[in-house]
Amino acid sequence: MVRGMGKYLVNLPAVTGRRLVIALPLIWLAVFFFLPLVETLQVSFTSPRRGIPPYEPLWGIGDDGFFTNFTTGNYALLLQYWSDYFGPALNSIKLAFFSTLVCLLFAYPMAWWIARSNEKWRTILLVLVMLPFWTSSLLRIYALIGLLNPNGFINAAGLWLGLIDAPIQMMQTDFSIYMGMVLTYLPLMILPLYAVMVRLDADLLDAAADLGGSGVQIFRTIILPLTLPGIIAGSLLVFIPAVGEFVIPALLGGPDQLMMGKVLWTEFFRNRDWPVASAIAMLLLAILTVPIIYARYQDGRDAVAETPNPKQAEAG
Amino acid sequence: MGRMNGLVLSLGALGFGILYLPIIIMVIFSFNAGKLVSVWSGASLKWYAGLLENDQLLSAFGTSLLIAVWAATIATIFGICIALAFVRFGNFRSRLALSAIASAPLVMPEIVTGLSMLLLFISMESLFGWPSGRGVDTIIIAHATFGMCFAAVVIQARLRDFDMAIEEAAADLGATQPFIFLSITLPVIAPAVVAAWLLAFTLSFDDLVIASFVSGPGSSTLPIVIFSKVRLGVTPEINALATVMIVVVAASVIGASWAIRRRLSSRDQNQ
Numbered sequence: 001m002v003r004g005m006g007k008y009l010v011n012l013p014a015v016t017g018r019r020l021v022i023a024l025p026l027i028w029l030a031v032f033f034f035l036p037l038v039e040t041l042q043v044s045f046t047s048p049r050r051g052i053p054p055y056e057p058l059w060g061i062g063d064d065g066f067f068t069n070f071t072t073g074n075y076a077l078l079l080q081y082w083s084d085y086f087g088p089a090l091n092s093i094k095l096a097f098f099s100t101l102v103c104l105l106f107a108y109p110m111a112w113w114i115a116r117s118n119e120k121w122r123t124i125l126l127v128l129v130m131l132p133f134w135t136s137s138l139l140r141i142y143a144l145i146g147l148l149n150p151n152g153f154i155n156a157a158g159l160w161l162g163l164i165d166a167p168i169q170m171m172q173t174d175f176s177i178y179m180g181m182v183l184t185y186l187p188l189m190i191l192p193l194y195a196v197m198v199r200l201d202a203d204l205l206d207a208a209a210d211l212g213g214s215g216v217q218i219f220r221t222i223i224l225p226l227t228l229p230g231i232i233a234g235s236l237l238v239f240i241p242a243v244g245e246f247v248i249p250a251l252l253g254g255p256d257q258l259m260m261g262k263v264l265w266t267e268f269f270r271n272r273d274w275p276v277a278s279a280i281a282m283l284l285l286a287i288l289t290v291p292i293i294y295a296r297y298q299d300g301r302d303a304v305a306e307t308p309n310p311k312q313a314e315a316g
Numbered sequence: 317m318g319r320m321n322g323l324v325l326s327l328g329a330l331g332f333g334i335l336y337l338p339i340i341i342m343v344i345f346s347f348n349a350g351k352l353v354s355v356w357s358g359a360s361l362k363w364y365a366g367l368l369e370n371d372q373l374l375s376a377f378g379t380s381l382l383i384a385v386w387a388a389t390i391a392t393i394f395g396i397c398i399a400l401a402f403v404r405f406g407n408f409r410s411r412l413a414l415s416a417i418a419s420a421p422l423v424m425p426e427i428v429t430g431l432s433m434l435l436l437f438i439s440m441e442s443l444f445g446w447p448s449g450r451g452v453d454t455i456i457i458a459h460a461t462f463g464m465c466f467a468a469v470v471i472q473a474r475l476r477d478f479d480m481a482i483e484e485a486a487a488d489l490g491a492t493q494p495f496i497f498l499s500i501t502l503p504v505i506a507p508a509v510v511a512a513w514l515l516a517f518t519l520s521f522d523d524l525v526i527a528s529f530v531s532g533p534g535s536s537t538l539p540i541v542i543f544s545k546v547r548l549g550v551t552p553e554i555n556a557l558a559t560v561m562i563v564v565v566a567a568s569v570i571g572a573s574w575a576i577r578r579r580l581s582s583r584d585q586n587q
Contacts, residue, residue, distance in 0.1 A: 147337065244427055
């Protein structure tokens with residue numbers, strides 16, 4: 001402790017260096033991450049205009065002194081055209097929720113399989129999970145289109161084998177959205193599940209089986225509670241980005257699969273109504289606040305659990 | 317447990333099938349001679365040859381590469397700073413602020429990040445005259461911003477495992493902090509730094525949504541060009557391009573995991 005204090009006093013350049021190491025990323029993120037969100041909040045309270053930029057300044061100092069263009073009109077618009085904006089919002093939540101469930105349905109057995117394999121197979125299977133994670137999701141979704149199209153591979157194969165008489169409509173349905181979500185987010189669900197399953201003590205399961213526990217019993221009373229942290233972490237990792245997803249509803253969805261990300265994109269790029277697009281962004285953030293704060297709370301608990309006690313570290 | 321294992325294996329296999337079937341079919345049909353993407357009409361490499369003559373794709377590839385290298389480098393440097401602050405500096409005053417602002421981009425929807433960055437760049441331009449218009453530089457800034465948060469996570473994990481006693485011993489022997497960092501800390505965390513750089517590179521190279529907002533005329537990245545082509549339908553040329561990209565990524569990932577495995581097993585033998 002005293003040694004640490006002494007170092008702090010003697011080594012003044014190190015202290016300024018330390019400040020710099022903290023300040024550089026803090027300032028960068030404040031300017032390029034936090035300020036933009038403040039600016040978006042501001043624009044969501046202005047009105048659109050023809051010109052560059054296509055919105056009125058929220059406030060400023062003109063010839064007549066301080067002026068403001070504050071309006072809640074954009075949010076009123078979202079409420080007024082309820083079905084055009086809140087419909088897609090509810091749709092986003094619904095599609096993201098069921099996508100999370102479908103991912104869990106596949107990821108749980110996959111993670112279990114990987115965790116229970118021998119070391120060689122475990123490496124191979126983990127690489128197989130990581131590989132899609134490192135490749136562009138845009139290209140993987142593109143590849144899925146080639147599979148699901150009316151003249152795509154599945155329909156062509158089905159017709160050729162005589163399993164179907166006419167092409168099945170798979171694109172622009174909820175099914176194509178779920179397939180795209182699974183393709184994109186499955187690795188994010190598998191990895192946290194794998195992390196908890198690999199630490200699960202096999203002796204515990206053997207003991208339960210020796211004592212006559214049935215498969216279902218063992219699963220319900222031992223495996224499920226012990227893997228719950230992985231289920232929660234994986235579900236948040238899938239649900240949060242899935243709600244704001246743009247590429248999947250844009251490429252795989254039809255008019256019935258509108259999601260907020262696509263509505264925001266259309267307002268911004270096609271209608272050039274930037275204030276309404278900003279209001280939609282704020283609505284999206286409001287929806288995600290609860291899961292994001294919950295995810296941070298979970299992270300915080302993990303970090304506390306993982307960080308060694310500083311006192312112990314110093315004593316050792 | 318035998319019955320359950322059957323269920324686990326079949327669901328698991330189906331999961332791997334969903335992940336890989338689209339890619340495998342796409343790779344096969346990239347060698348198709350015909351223009352149709354579901355009818356096989358003989359093998360051909362003509363779509364790959366076509367890639368080399370497509371100036372739009374080649375220039376977008378160059379733009380994406382330039383952006384990704386710069387963004388990943390900035391992201392890694394700042395990511396090291398963030399990781400050092402969290403793991404080594406104890407409880408500094410702005411810790412809570414830094415941890416909140418460095419983890420929020422990890423969960424922020426891309427579409428919100430993209431829109432808000434653009435709005436900031438526009439208001440900065442009207443206030444300070446910088447950045448004048450949008451292009452490669454604004455995309456680099458945007459990609460570096462979220463890349464550094466991912467880089468920090470990767471480096472932090474490695475830094476936590478690393479025994480601080482070595483650094484303390486060096487400090488007691490009179491080494492200065494920058495010297496300790498360069499000669500001890502950096503070599504030890506080097507694998508994580510490389511992994512962080514590669515992750516930031518990949519995130520930048522693959523990003524469509526944020527780049528679409530903050531790009532300008534003449535700075536179309538590869539995903540932007542691919543997206544505009546994909547909207548018009550599936551073409552064998554994009555199949556060929558996607559195959560090339562996936563093969564490059566697959567080779568690097570498999571090579572990297574093989575190298576890590578070999579390193580780990582040689583370390584085990586030494587102990």
